[in-house]
Amino acid sequence: MAARVLNVNVGVLGHIDSGKTALARALSTTGSTAAFDRAPQSRARGITLDLGFSCLRTALPPQLGPGPGELQFTLVDCPGHASLIRTIIGGAQIIDLMMLVIDVTKGMQTQSAECLVIGQIACQKMVVVLNKIDLLPEGKRQSAIEKMTKKMQKTLENTKFSGCPIVAVAAKPGGPEAPESENPLGVSELIEVLKSQAYLPSRDPSGHFLMAVDHCFSIKGQGTVMTGTILSGSVSLGDNVEIPALKVTKKVKSMQMFHTPVTYAMQGDRVGVCVTQFDPKLLERGLICTPDSLHTIHAAIISLKKIQYFRGALQTKAKFHITVGHETVMGRVMFFSPAPANFNEEIQENVFDFEKDYLYQEEYLSKDSVSSEENKENDQAGEVQLPKQQWALLEFEKPVTCPKLCLVIGSKLDTDIHANTCRLAFHGVLLQGMEDKNYTETFLPKLKVYKQKHKEGQVERVMDDYSVIGRSLFKKETNIQIFVGLKVKLSTGEDGIIDGGFGQSGKFKIRIPDGLKPDTKMLLTAASKKKSKGGKGDMTKEDESSKNDSAQPVTISLIFKRYVFDTQKKMIQS
Numbered sequence: 001m002a003a004r005v006l007n008v009n010v011g012v013l014g015h016i017d018s019g020k021t022a023l024a025r026a027l028s029t030t031g032s033t034a035a036f037d038r039a040p041q042s043r044a045r046g047i048t049l050d051l052g053f054s055c056l057r058t059a060l061p062p063q064l065g066p067g068p069g070e071l072q073f074t075l076v077d078c079p080g081h082a083s084l085i086r087t088i089i090g091g092a093q094i095i096d097l098m099m100l101v102i103d104v105t106k107g108m109q110t111q112s113a114e115c116l117v118i119g120q121i122a123c124q125k126m127v128v129v130l131n132k133i134d135l136l137p138e139g140k141r142q143s144a145i146e147k148m149t150k151k152m153q154k155t156l157e158n159t160k161f162s163g164c165p166i167v168a169v170a171a172k173p174g175g176p177e178a179p180e181s182e183n184p185l186g187v188s189e190l191i192e193v194l195k196s197q198a199y200l201p202s203r204d205p206s207g208h209f210l211m212a213v214d215h216c217f218s219i220k221g222q223g224t225v226m227t228g229t230i231l232s233g234s235v236s237l238g239d240n241v242e243i244p245a246l247k248v249t250k251k252v253k254s255m256q257m258f259h260t261p262v263t264y265a266m267q268g269d270r271v272g273v274c275v276t277q278f279d280p281k282l283l284e285r286g287l288i289c290t291p292d293s294l295h296t297i298h299a300a301i302i303s304l305k306k307i308q309y310f311r312g313a314l315q316t317k318a319k320f321h322i323t324v325g326h327e328t329v330m331g332r333v334m335f336f337s338p339a340p341a342n343f344n345e346e347i348q349e350n351v352f353d354f355e356k357d358y359l360y361q362e363e364y365l366s367k368d369s370v371s372s373e374e375n376k377e378n379d380q381a382g383e384v385q386l387p388k389q390q391w392a393l394l395e396f397e398k399p400v401t402c403p404k405l406c407l408v409i410g411s412k413l414d415t416d417i418h419a420n421t422c423r424l425a426f427h428g429v430l431l432q433g434m435e436d437k438n439y440t441e442t443f444l445p446k447l448k449v450y451k452q453k454h455k456e457g458q459v460e461r462v463m464d465d466y467s468v469i470g471r472s473l474f475k476k477e478t479n480i481q482i483f484v485g486l487k488v489k490l491s492t493g494e495d496g497i498i499d500g501g502f503g504q505s506g507k508f509k510i511r512i513p514d515g516l517k518p519d520t521k522m523l524l525t526a527a528s529k530k531k532s533k534g535g536k537g538d539m540t541k542e543d544e545s546s547k548n549d550s551a552q553p554v555t556i557s558l559i560f561k562r563y564v565f566d567t568q569k570k571m572i573q574s
Helices: 020-027 040-045 082-092 108-120 138-156 188-199 372-381 518-534 541-550
Strands: 006-014 052-058 069-077 099-105 125-131 167-168 210-219 223-232 234-236 240-243 248-251 254-257 260-262 262-268 270-275 288-289 295-306 319-324 329-337 358-361 389-402 407-411 425-436 449-464 467-471 489-492 495-502 506-513 555-563
Touching: 006 020, 006 518, 006 541, 020 052, 020 099, 020 125, 020 188, 020 555, 069 108, 099 108, 099 188, 108 372, 108 425, 108 489, 125 138, 167 188, 210 270, 210 489, 254 262, 260 389, 288 495, 319 425, 389 467, 449 518, 467 495
Parallel strands: 006 069, 006 099, 099 125, 125 167, 358 449
Antiparallel strands: 052 069, 210 223, 210 288, 223 270, 234 262, 240 248, 240 288, 254 260, 254 270, 295 389, 295 425, 319 329, 319 407, 329 358, 329 389, 407 425, 449 467, 449 555, 467 506, 489 495, 489 555, 495 506
16 A cells, blocks of 8 residues: 655745745745646746646654655745735635745845734644845844844734744745755744644545636647645546536546546645646636535625724725635625624524624724714713624625635735735634625525614604604605604604604604603693794893703604615614
């Protein structure tokens, strides 16, 4: 029996020019097809423009089980180019362990921070690599490394990678122009650290086959090879696979893993799949899957969390770059939360309940978003009430093809790439996709998101013990008929019901089923007498001040809710 090979995908992420590709090259023993910068402009500038893959094989460390075998690290060299962050997000979904490469002479930079954010969302373990130590003067090298190590430990303190290993190396001493004979520094120590951090990623061959293709090319006399990483399920020789973006299905003719023919591959494996009669130009990257297992959606409901380093509010109706599956498209968002009474309720993970009512939010609720006035009041009470879970409706500018329950990241990729700011805004899980093009008519009415409406008016005068006339609640042109029967409350405590319009100027009649309180009646009668007196000649100053004291207007409060997607725009009161 052949010795088993355990594959662990290691993402090599970091700021542009931190030496990621050189590090991957120093580590690897076998280059895979997509490895080391295919693009000519990339080789010319020495920067990675697409996910490069290569691999490193080493003996299986003892913590990964007995018996002979090899541990294969597939190194996913992610681009550090700011405009290519969408590529990294695409790669992050297949990463088990992350190496964050930091230029020791520069420390954390904008994109290193963004990579850290992606790591926190998509990855369980991390190793920090301080690269380019050959640029530090030898006499001060050790103290500079120690200083940067402390700095990094501080940065990672409040992340899930707190206490992770930090290793100093020089992947290519002397820089890109140096002769190949220069031996890298610290790389064998790094390999030992990687071995110590390797774990058995949970791999599951069941479920639908789904593979992220990052490279597609033809081999004369063989067919077209699609290389990538299997995200879920498994694939065998002779299986049919679908390329959903092109709506075509092909048969698997042969497969290879790092130049070795295989007949079977499963989740987490990096594999080349060969099919016939397919033009590689049609698919540079994307997804292939079990036929009919992916859905193409026009909108989605997601559960989400704001990324703490994103500055500024997340506003409803704003547009974001939405990365979902392996695609990044523009999308508009609408945020909503549980009804306030349910803010603390435990929410079942990865399920969306269409039976419940949800409250529309103008923006994602976070400590810094609750309006400052409210905050001041609540702060004295010592708490700002925030819901345990929030959701968003995403409406895409063009349909996207993705698996169910996949990772979603919202970013502002049009922000200036040189601005020192995190462009990743939120991340979440896709709970429900809308496949129907006419989802606004067929699907959205099922989504019970409401807006709380609060209108205030004043009592103008008393008609009798059981009715008053109100004003200032409606505009002159409002059709008061649609409000008839709604309950209102007077500031003096009585409950009333809107009975109909009164005259032409937006005034209306309120019925008070339990009758007006004597005090209210006195207050209103006094106020209307003052009004009528006010017309007869000038008042003395004393009169004026007494009027201000006594004639506090009696206000009318109308509270109702309206469902955002209710086509009939009904008003509902609990």
